[in-house]
Amino acid sequence: MELFDVSQLPLPGSQPCVWAIGGGKGGVGKSIITANLAIRLAQMGKSCVAMDVDLGGANLHTVIGMPSPDYTLTDFLKKKVSSLRDIMVNTPVSNLWLISGSRALLEMANPKYTQKEKIIRQLFSLDVDYILLDLGAGTAFNILDFFLVANEGILVILPEPTSVENAYHFIKAAFYRKLKKATKKTGVAEAVDKAMEEKIARGIQSPRTLIKNVMDINYQAGLALKDQADRFRPNIIINQTTKVIDQDLGKDISTACRDYFGIEVRALGNIDEDDHVRKAIRMKTPILEAYPASPFARSIYNIVDRLLFSKEASYDKRTQA
């Protein structure tokens, strides 16, 4: 157990730290993990907002053990309220607030660019220590943008082929999105576009080969991309592991991303399949409160410790804008 290092935590009055939890696939446990990471932070005395960005199928409130709140993101998007603060509701867990996405209309599942920018701008001005975003399934630009704007992007993966495949797709899509956004001003875009257009013709399969090809076209542009690749460091959690062979999956995916994409992916840990999760949901109580010593809970503590206190370099994404 590492020592508690206060200097690593956000200072009072500074911007909140945003963790975005995604995963290419639905039903991998994003909401449960988001809720419980937030609860753990709240238990450690950090003021924390759990926010449901999964506008299509929001259920974060259920996992936290409360009914659907009266005010949700829908009210914000429909301009019934002007501030995210107005839809921050208390939860049964002290230090924890919820911004719910439930009751959102289906057409709201893809908010317009300006709405998304407004949400992001207001997020970083909330007066809390941490904001955890429960992202929806898929790789829509909106989801990727929330993932990229976060200080820590976390992917939840199940030890099964479809989930692993989706995770790679997500990592690749997020990375290209990041390159696209980062290269808008610098004039690198032209070289990237050119390389992307010739993607198939030149046999470009991965970010790694893309960067190599951009370097051939424009060396400086290639270097800029390399820098972006170095700063893109998503995290992964392997959820519902059951077999011994699953235990190395996170490390394996991390190695494969390094070799194949040229992207460092940090494996935060595994969460073994645990019946307590289902029991707690039926009790409508957060598992960290119902079963604080369960294997699931202990995995959550370890993952939070890793995110907070790990020596591994963590890039502050906000300074790159």
Add this chain to the structure above:
Amino acid sequence: MTNVPKPEDYILLGIEPDTTAEDAEKAYQRMKGLYSEGSLATYSLMNEDERREILTRIERAYLRISKVLSRRPPDPDSDDAHIFDLTVSQDTTGIPERHIGPFLRRCREDLGMTLKEVAKRTRIRTTHLESIEEERYSQLPAPVYLRGFLMEFARALEIEDAEELATRYIALMQGDVPEP
């Protein structure tokens, strides 16, 4: 010389240069498993060519590292049919059971030698060396001469058990070893 480990070799296998031979072997087996055909972590990531390419890089990296660690090299018989075989051979010679021609070529390439250079050193004509590597049996001299060629060739490539290599090669050529 290309047979000295490069920094990338250690990075690829995820080990430090001062690692023990045992840990290097473990890392190598792990990487081979990771990029094997049925691997959950990589099956959806890459196509067959890419998989083969990275497995070849792993083989070469470990070959170079294991030489420095004064351990026998891995079975470098990374021919398509065998590249995914994870079983560790009990054989201590480092010479594969079959496809010895391609094995010789890989050993030569790992030393960064051209056929001409080997020809100069062994005084065997390049056409013969090439036929040996390509396993063009019909173009090779009679076994009695071939044995000497093979042993010279193997010694030039710093293969320790040149005699065993020659014996296996000729046995394969004469069809003494049934296909599995």
